[in-house]
Amino acid sequence: xxxxxxxxxxxxxxxxxxxxxxxxxxxxxxxxxxxxxxxxxxxxxxxxxxxxxxxxxxxxxxxxxxxxxxxxxxxxxxxxxxxxxxxxxxxxxxxxxxxxxxxxxxxxxxxxxxxxxxxxx
Amino acid sequence: xxxxxxxxxxxxxxxxxxxxxxxxxxxxxxxxxxxxxxxxxxxxxxxxxxxxxxxxxxxxxxxxxxxxxxxxxxxxxxxxxxxxxxxxxxxxxxxxxxxxxxxxxxxxxxxxxxxxxxxxx
DNA sequence: GGATAGTACTATATAAAGTGTAGTACCGCA
DNA sequence: TGCGGTACTACACTTTATATAGTACTATCC
Numbered sequence: 001x002x003x004x005x006x007x008x009x010x011x012x013x014x015x016x017x018x019x020x021x022x023x024x025x026x027x028x029x030x031x032x033x034x035x036x037x038x039x040x041x042x043x044x045x046x047x048x049x050x051x052x053x054x055x056x057x058x059x060x061x062x063x064x065x066x067x068x069x070x071x072x073x074x075x076x077x078x079x080x081x082x083x084x085x086x087x088x089x090x091x092x093x094x095x096x097x098x099x100x101x102x103x104x105x106x107x108x109x110x111x112x113x114x115x116x117x118x119x120x121x
Numbered sequence: 122x123x124x125x126x127x128x129x130x131x132x133x134x135x136x137x138x139x140x141x142x143x144x145x146x147x148x149x150x151x152x153x154x155x156x157x158x159x160x161x162x163x164x165x166x167x168x169x170x171x172x173x174x175x176x177x178x179x180x181x182x183x184x185x186x187x188x189x190x191x192x193x194x195x196x197x198x199x200x201x202x203x204x205x206x207x208x209x210x211x212x213x214x215x216x217x218x219x220x221x222x223x224x225x226x227x228x229x230x231x232x233x234x235x236x237x238x239x240x241x242x
Numbered sequence: 243g244g245a246t247a248g249t250a251c252t253a254t255a256t257a258a259a260g261t262g263t264a265g266t267a268c269c270g271c272a
Numbered sequence: 273t274g275c276g277g278t279a280c281t282a283c284a285c286t287t288t289a290t291a292t293a294g295t296a297c298t299a300t301c302c
Contacts (some may be wrong), residue, residue, distance in 0.1 A: 012289050013258065014224050017134025019289075025232045036248050045227035053289045055251065060288085077249040078297045098230055103135050104225050106166035111146045118200055133260050134287070140260075156279050176280065181259085198278040199268045202264045 015049070021100055022046065023057050024085070024093040027067065033080035034058055058083055066092050136170065142221055143167065144178050145206070145214040148188065153177055155200035179204055187213050 026032060026040050038054045061067045066089030072080045085093070147153060147161050182188045187210030193201050206214070213221045 013138025014220075014286060016259085017138035018228055022228060022231050033250075041231070044231045046231075050290050051251090052253095052291070056289075061253090074250085074296065074297085078251070078295090080250070100135070100228065100232065104229075107139055107143060108166045108219065110143045110162070110167075110224075111221065126258055137288085142294085147284095154279075171261050172280090177260075180281090195268085197269065198279070199266090201279070219269070 012050075012053075015053070016044075018100065019049070019053060019057050020061060021096045023054065023061065024066065024089060024096065027083055027085055028090070028093060031082050031084040033072070033082045035080070037083075060061070061089070065089070133171075133174075136167075136174070139221065140170070140174060140178050141182060142217045144175065144182065145187065145210060145217070148204055148206055149211070149214060152203050152205040154193070154203045156201070156202075182210070186210070198218070 015059075022041055022044075023037060026037055032040065034055050035051075037058065038049065038051050041054065047109050058067065062069055064084065065084045066086060068086050069081060069083050074080050074084055134190075143162055143165075146156060147158055147165075153161065154175050158179065159170065159172050162170050162175065179188065183190055183204065187207060188204045189207050190202060190204050193203055195201050
């Protein structure tokens with residue numbers, strides 16, 4: 001029987017909850033529009049992130065108040081919807097970063113436990 | 122409706138896709154039953170992981186063939202359903218560990234980018 | 243000039259997985 | 273007898289990444 005799991009779907013689970021953080025981190029550098037955020041994330045190693053995921057995340061973060069938005073007409077294509085961080089967004093980013101670091105340390109510790117048996121933290 | 126995001130739900134998103142890995146890592150040390158896996162995960166820092174999540178994960182991993190199972194009667198309570206790794210499960214664990222390390226490196230790089238501006242990669 | 247590709251965004255349906263909640267059942271203790 | 277801890281199952285709910293389709297503008301190639 002073929003138990004080969006779908007790679008894209010499988011990996012996409014890892015992104016859950018972290019895509020917000022990644023998008024915010026990109027926007028913390030400088031304002032950007034959706035299509036550009038996608039390219040930046042991919043160039044950073046998130047090769048398979050779907051466009052719909054990024055656009056959806058941007059809309060969600062905007063709706064929550066973490067991002068502001070403005071439209072800039074482009075001469076090389078359709079208009080671009082830029083997003084920028086709000087003050088609340090920056091606070092949330094910092095908090096999310098901490099949570100990520102804590103979380104990844106916990107996971108790292110758990111998967112190392114089996115090699116040694118003595119968790120060093 | 123309340124706009125305050127539910128902490129538990131928020132954090133739970135981070136667990137998506139990683140709980141499999143955590144559970145397998147615990148079981149790689151030694152066979153264990155569900156309730157025990159929950160306690161071990163919590164003692165490792167996953168304080169708020171829900172029982173239903175672990176039981177569900179165990180059933181899923183068992184159904185996929187990564188875990189074997191046997192029931193042991195207990196004298197201090199109801200029966201215990203022990204789970205142990207299969208050969209395929211061990212292979213998958215190794216692969217998942219690699220994927221996790223890659224993934225967390227990418228995320229770490231992205232959230233650090235904004236501090237320096239020079240991505241090392 | 244029309245077809246095509248790249249850019250840029252929106253909207254909807256789907257699927258995966260963690261959680262909440264309720265329920266079953268066994269044990270020991272006050 | 274009832275309560276708390278142990279141990280598991282089942283179902284509905286929620287969030288979120290993805291697939292897919294569609295709109296629309298620009299530039300390029302035949």
